[in-house]
Every structure is written in C-alpha cells, then in structure tokens.
Amino acid sequence: MRSLLTLFFSLGATTLLFMACGTDPAPTESICDPGSNVFCRCRGSRESGTKRCNDAGDGFGPCENSYGECDEVEGTGTGGSSGVGPGTGGTPDPGELLAPCNVEMDQLCDEGLVCEHGYCTKPCESYEECLPLGDCVDLDGKGGRCAPLCVEQADCEIYGSAVACGFTDAALPPFDVVVCADWGDSLALPPDGYACSSDTQCNLGFEGTELVCDGPEGCAEGCHVDTDCSDDQASCSSSGQDLGTCGGGMGEDIDICPGKSVSLSAAMTTSSLMGDTSAAPPPSEANSASFNCDSLSATEEDIYHLTVADAGDVIVLVTPAMGYDTILYVRTGTCDTGDELVCADDEGAGSELMTFTAAAGQEFWVFVDGFNGSTGSYQIDFDLTPM
Known part of the structure; x- marks a missing residue:
C-alpha cells in the first residue's frame, strides 16, 4: 500500500509539475x-x-x-505602409469588401457589393461601414462609397494601373482622407500644411511633385532630393535635410541674375549640383564676364546665388565634362556689377577650384563660364567649413 501511495503522489507531483511548466505563456514579441x-x-x-x-x-x-x-487612420502611424494592399497593411479575401475585382476577368464581388475603381465596394453613410481597411468617400458624384485607405501609390497597385493613391476632402462627413481610386485627371496630393512625418505622406510616392514634408510646418512646396523636382533635368538645392528649391532644369534660365539659389550652413555644409551651359539661353556677357580671368569671347554661363548662413571657409569645385574648358569666378555685393572676389582658370579643360572666407549671412554669386566659347555639362560642389 505504501508503495502504491508513494507512486501515486510521485505521479501526481510530476503531473502537476508538467502542467505548471506547460501552461507558461509564450513570451510576447515586442513591437x-x-x-x-x-x-x-x-x-x-x-x-x-x-x-x-x-x-x-x-x-x-x-x-x-x-x-x-x-x-x-489605420496604416499612417510610424512604420507606414506595407507596400502592398491598402494602407492598413491588410488585404481582404477575394470577393469581400475592398478586395480587388475585375468583371472582364471574372474576378467578381460577393452579393451586395459592386465592382468599381478596381475593388469591391458598396454604398455607405459613415466610415464605420468601411472599416477596417477603408473610409466612406463620395467618388464620381455617386454619394458615399467605401474606398480603401492608402499611404502611397504602392498600396493601390493591386487594383490596376488606372487606380492611384490620392487626397480627397469628399469623405462623409467632410473629412480629409487619402484613398485609392481611378481619379482620371483630378488626382490631388495633400494640401500645404497637411500634417506629416515623411515625404511619402505628402507626395504619396509620386516622383516630381515638389511637395515634401517640412517637419512641423507640414506638407510644403519644395524638394529634399532631385527626384522631387518636376523637371527631371533640374536639381534640388537641399542635401536632403532642409526644404530646398528645384532649379537648373531645361525650363530654367539660370544664366541671368540672380541665378539659382544655393544655401550653406553649419547644419548643411555641402551641396552638389549638376549643370550644362550648352543648354543655356544666350548670355549677357557684357555683365557676366570675369574681370580677372578673361573668357576671350561671349560664352554661355550659369550663375549660382550662394547664401552662407554661418561664418566659415568656402570651397567651390567645378568638375566639367571632357572638352569643356571652364572659368570659375565669384562676386560679392551684387550679381550684375559686384566686386569680383576670386576667379579660377587653370590651363586647359579640367577642374576649377576656388576658396574664400564668408561672414555669417553673406551672399555671393558664383559664375560657371567657359574659355573662348567653350560650353558643356559639369558638376559643381559647394563646401563650408564653419569657423
């Protein structure tokens, strides 16, 4: 009997121990x-x-x-979009609300839903009817329809090439949302001042819109990188930090004063731009010629209006394409007739480099010219070493 009791209690303890160990909750993944x-x-x-x-x-x-x-609005928090499917990061099962559909390909919607804008939708009066993936929006003047929320264009690709991520104030009641739809020619980006934490929330993933996130100021016209510029030949004056401007494209005349704006500061010490004087309109060489480095004959030139926010030493380097014999010089005071501070004209076609000291807030006009009619493409680099 004692042996049986001992065996019983031994088995019971083992079972309890096993149960205790087996019921420990799995560690929760930190997000x-x-x-x-x-x-x-x-x-x-x-x-x-x-x-x-x-x-x-x-x-x-x-x-x-x-x-x-x-x-x-789901999917708009830090971490953003999944890159596939609606901005919430989820995709419904085929035929369900906001699932992709195509009648011609026999990709149909469940009963009670219709296929519009490439997805299954239904009439609605409030956004709750379209949760968790959508909102109630007036599209095509048909009254409220459920439309999938999005953060960027990639979220709408599952609905077909005609469907894009666009801003609308036609949500019911009138709220500002971003949804997938076939907008035709009426695609709109969020307005200036729209709250944002990234450029994507302002340009919705479209290149060349010149609408980027300016921190607490919200969405603003401008650029952070060259691909933000609507002219694919243009460059952005920003190095990806401050709000810059686009310039230097085929549609911009930067061979006349005041030229293209460039800014340097202790927070942004470098700026690199591409240019091409062979594409420039006819120059005003009488006012643009260097006083110390003679160009011999009228040559197309580009002008850069450089503002240095913090005092320091400035280096300007021009690296031309093969065969382009450049002349580089800088003026202070005014663009047209200001004093020439320094010029650089090494013999033959090669890089030109200038150095000078800038006071805080001082303005300069940097000219990229050519010797004896020489023109071509080039890269110009500005560098500030703060004092």
Whole structure:
C-alpha cells in the first residue's frame, strides 16, 4: 500500500509539475519601446497625433492630438505602409469588401457589393461601414462609397494601373482622407500644411511633385532630393535635410541674375549640383564676364546665388565634362556689377577650384563660364567649413 501511495503522489507531483511548466505563456514579441510615442494621423484632422507604446511593448494606446483622442487612420502611424494592399497593411479575401475585382476577368464581388475603381465596394453613410481597411468617400458624384485607405501609390497597385493613391476632402462627413481610386485627371496630393512625418505622406510616392514634408510646418512646396523636382533635368538645392528649391532644369534660365539659389550652413555644409551651359539661353556677357580671368569671347554661363548662413571657409569645385574648358569666378555685393572676389582658370579643360572666407549671412554669386566659347555639362560642389 505504501508503495502504491508513494507512486501515486510521485505521479501526481510530476503531473502537476508538467502542467505548471506547460501552461507558461509564450513570451510576447515586442513591437515598440515601452513609454515611447509614435506618429499617428487622426481621421478628419490635418493635425497629426501621437500614440503611446504600452508598458509591455506589445501595443499602443489611442491616437491623440491637441483635441484629445481620435479615430486613427489605420496604416499612417510610424512604420507606414506595407507596400502592398491598402494602407492598413491588410488585404481582404477575394470577393469581400475592398478586395480587388475585375468583371472582364471574372474576378467578381460577393452579393451586395459592386465592382468599381478596381475593388469591391458598396454604398455607405459613415466610415464605420468601411472599416477596417477603408473610409466612406463620395467618388464620381455617386454619394458615399467605401474606398480603401492608402499611404502611397504602392498600396493601390493591386487594383490596376488606372487606380492611384490620392487626397480627397469628399469623405462623409467632410473629412480629409487619402484613398485609392481611378481619379482620371483630378488626382490631388495633400494640401500645404497637411500634417506629416515623411515625404511619402505628402507626395504619396509620386516622383516630381515638389511637395515634401517640412517637419512641423507640414506638407510644403519644395524638394529634399532631385527626384522631387518636376523637371527631371533640374536639381534640388537641399542635401536632403532642409526644404530646398528645384532649379537648373531645361525650363530654367539660370544664366541671368540672380541665378539659382544655393544655401550653406553649419547644419548643411555641402551641396552638389549638376549643370550644362550648352543648354543655356544666350548670355549677357557684357555683365557676366570675369574681370580677372578673361573668357576671350561671349560664352554661355550659369550663375549660382550662394547664401552662407554661418561664418566659415568656402570651397567651390567645378568638375566639367571632357572638352569643356571652364572659368570659375565669384562676386560679392551684387550679381550684375559686384566686386569680383576670386576667379579660377587653370590651363586647359579640367577642374576649377576656388576658396574664400564668408561672414555669417553673406551672399555671393558664383559664375560657371567657359574659355573662348567653350560650353558643356559639369558638376559643381559647394563646401563650408564653419569657423
């Protein structure tokens, strides 16, 4: 009997121990830093919000802005879009609401839904009817229809080439949302001042729109990189940090004063641009010729209006294409008739380099000219060493 009891209790203890070990919860995967705040967008508000990572690091609290808690537009928080499917990062099963459809290819929608704009939709009166992937939007003047939310163009590719990610204020009630639709010629980007945390939320993934995120100022006209410029021959004056301007393209005349704007500062010490004087309009060589480095004959030139925010030493380097014999010089005071500070004209076709010292806030006009009628393409690099 004692042996049986001993065996019973031994087995019982082992079973309890096994059960205790077997029921330990699996560790939860961390998706955020506990206590940190991340960007989110409030539905119907151009003011962005934040949401707090919970203490376990496995989820977030509600999205809030200065007006309090709000309904978050899914997929617009930090981390952005999945790159496939609606901006929420999810794709419904075939035939369901907001699933891709194509009647000609027998890709049909479930009963009660219709195929429009490349996806299954239905009439709606409020955005709750279109959750979690969409919003209720008036498209084509048909009244409320469920449309898939998006963050960038990649989110809409599953609906066909005619469908694009676009901004609308026609959500019901009238809120500002970004959804996938066949816009035709009426595709719109978010307006100036629209709250953003990345350029994609302003240009929606389209190159050449000249609408980028300017931090707390929201969406603004300008550029951060060359591909933001609408002219594919143009370059951006920014190095990817501050809000820059596009210039130097085929449609811009930068051989006349004041020229193309370039800015240097302690925060942005370099700027690199491409140019081509062979594409420039006829020059005004009487006012643009170097006083110290004679160009011998009228030559097309480009002008750069350089502003140096912080005092320091400036280096300007021009690297021309083969065969282009450049002359490089800089003026102060005014563009047309200012004093020539320095010029560079090495013998033959090769790089030209100038160095000079700038006071805080000082302006300069840098001329890229040619010797004896020489023109061509080039790269110009500006570099500031702050004092």
